[in-house]
Amino acid sequence: MRGGDTIVALSSGGLPSGVAVIRISGPAVRQILGDFAGGVPAPRALSLAAIGADTILDRGLVAYFPGPNSFTGEDVAELQVHGSPAGVKAIIRHLAGLPGIRLAEPGEFTRRAFENGKLDLTEAEGLGDLLASETESQRRQALARLEGGPRSRVASWRRSLLWLRAELEAQLDFSDEGDVAEDLPATFIDTLNALRQDLTSALAQIEGGRIVREGFRIALAGAPNVGKSSLLNALSMSEVAIVTAEAGTTRDVREVSLDLGGHLVTLLDLAGLRQTDSLAEEEGVRRARVAMESADLVLWMTAPDVVADEPPPIAGRDVWTVANKSDIGPRQSGISISTKTGEGLETLRARLHSHVAEQIGASAHATFSHERDRVSLEAALSAIDEAKTMLHSAEVAADLLRAATSALERLVGRIDAEAVLDELFVNFCIGK
The missing domain is CATH 3.30.1360.120 (Probable tRNA modification gtpase trme; domain 1)
Incomplete structure (x- = not known):
């Protein structure tokens, strides 16, 4: 530019x-x-x-x-x-x-x-998020960021850090003056602990904030012909996926976004997991496994007319069993539905909505939601924790608190902003 x-x-x-x-x-x-x-x-x-x-x-x-x-x-x-x-x-x-x-x-x-x-940089990101928002929760979150939510909290944290540093540096620069106490004031540790708790709270809300901003990703997985594409069509209420009796119809990861009670949800329709001699289908199976590992929730689908497999182990991911085709066979374990008759679909939709809302929790109004936020807050928190163990050396502790201040200033773009500017603004539309 x-x-x-x-x-x-x-x-x-x-x-x-x-x-x-x-x-x-x-x-x-x-x-x-x-x-x-x-x-x-x-x-x-x-x-x-x-x-x-x-x-x-x-x-x-x-x-x-x-x-x-x-x-x-x-x-x-x-x-x-x-x-x-x-x-x-x-x-x-x-x-x-x-x-x-x-x-x-x-x-x-x-x-x-x-x-x-x-x-500032967080407000510019908030504007970009607002332009891209699709749901009410995204709109509220983006507007709060644009209106300076992160900026005001960073300013408060920065004021606390400046006061803490001033107390430490006073010991270094004016230790021979009569009006400088040898020990830190009683409120020093209280202020440091309160600052640490506030940063920890903000950091804990980032994952929920990310789900609001990027959407909650639900992978529809299972063997071929259990009805993954049919469930995709049913939940999205549109014929976005081709459904046939032929196994292996889906060869790639198909993504469909929908508004679920004000929250953005992305459904991932995956290739059926099975051994195959088809190179195209084999690649689809590989992509399906990768998508399952990156999803926030996996719906492992079964059907009475398909040999049931156990879902593969997926570390750190919730996996629900969804038993499809309840209209043609005995009741199976898991959430029972029929994509043909509609049985159980409203129950499933309600459970998904409750689960997404639970995962977001108190983060529904969080203004920290970007990976850049996580990196800066973790760096500041790490420096504060280290400073707390080095209070016997005022010079080292003050330098660590200075590093914490710098991490927060990078977040709002006071320093080192060039590293993220090009990547941020290239995603804006021309004219904004």
Whole structure:
């Protein structure tokens, strides 16, 4: 991404549409409005204008947001025009052809907001999560992150660490002064323990937060022809999988997402596990085993007309037995269902919803949900634990608390942000 340029892009959804919003940000915004929209309107007020220089390309509403009080921190303009593909293309083509103006790269508006101090790194990630949210729980979580939930907690932790470090460093720098006590204050250990407990609590909620953000993954596994694809269709209430009497129809991992009581659930329809001479099916079986190991829950399916196998051992994964085809055979052990008649499906759906909600638990409103959060919090917690054992050496303990502070500052992007910026913003849509 190149700074200093004025950038332009379509910021609204796909075309055609009722209204299209074209966003412009950078030093040339005022000049563009003067030459292309009949003048610079009053800040933060919509003004009707003819859009175009020598030729009117469209007529729409124009808004001007002078920096630094704008989304990017720069001068920003938005043109609200008719959502015509030809009209929008003509306006953007004209603007991008002017000197010093170019098309925005993916996420460049948000990146400029970060670089200009309008957002920290966790808030920028929250915006990305909000744009990608599919369920109500994801929306709430992403909005809380965007609104500064992690930032405020990190700021509180940082203040505690600065106070702890100041007490230790006072012993080093002013130990010969009469007003500096030889021993640490009584509240020192209490503050250190409270800080450690708060970090531990935040770390414990990350897994539940990850499930909200990424979705709860349920693998449908078992031998061929037990009804995995039929269950996928039944739970998703759509014919997304091909179902035939022929064994081995599914050769790859098919993923289908659904909203289960406000939580995102991803169903994984896997190839039937069996020995086979088919290279394609063998690869499907291998992928099925990998998917089972990465799932949050495995539904091991059986059927009375299929030789039953025990599920393979899967360390650290919950495995439920689901007995399908209850309409053609005696009741089997496990959760009894029939994908043909619908028997037991509502019970299964209710149990899945309860299980997902239980796994999320208190993390339903957690704002820490990224792997980057885990790494930073674990690093800070490790440094604090080590510092606690080194209080007899004020210099070493203070340095360890400084390392804990740095780990938290990396989380919000105060330091070492470049390592994650490109990966973060490339996933944004152009225009955001």
